């Protein structure tokens with residue numbers, strides 16, 4: 577599996593470009609901004625985009641989704657519980673001082689247990705409410721990788737003080753779902769450096785009992 581990580585936009589959201597090396601099919605996760613750069617990587621790697629996956633409906637993760645869809649024809653996939661947040665993109669833009677990206681239309685809802693397939697690469701959707709109600713993580717068991725969105729960071733966890741956030745829910749998601757994964761899973765958080773489940777289990781101050 578090919579995995580390129582590109583921090584995009586003023587908040588440096590980690591956009592993941594994931595491809596199957598054999599079929600050259602690809603998915604892009606969290607195209608918040610810098611769509612030209614994402615398109616250039618797809619072209620460089622000779623990848624055909626099949627899916628645009630959004631871990632949650634915050635503007636820094638979803639802001640460029642419609643532009644990427646217009647350029648490639650790939651459908652946008654997101655959990656339904658974040659549809660309400662998606663209707664508030666103009667307000668979110670004002671909060672962070674970004675230009676409103678316009679309306680985003682989701683093509684397909686993804687839920688806990690959904691399997692996203694590109695070529696021979698399969699990612700399992702784990703619904704992890706807390707940062708937002710519709711937050712998801714994407715687990716690639718064969719590759720031992722987790723795309724964590726803003727649920728888990730190296731040494732920290734996602735904020736829960738924005739609309740739809742819940743500290744109780746994010747802690748439950750982390751303890752019952754994310755920490756249920758093996759220690760050797762490599763984690764790509766929504767912002768900042770890479771980590772592993774084992775590292776966070778041992779040292780993340782928010783995950784200690």
Ligand SMILES: [Zn+2]
Pocket residue numbers: 632634707726
């Ligand atoms: Zn967020």
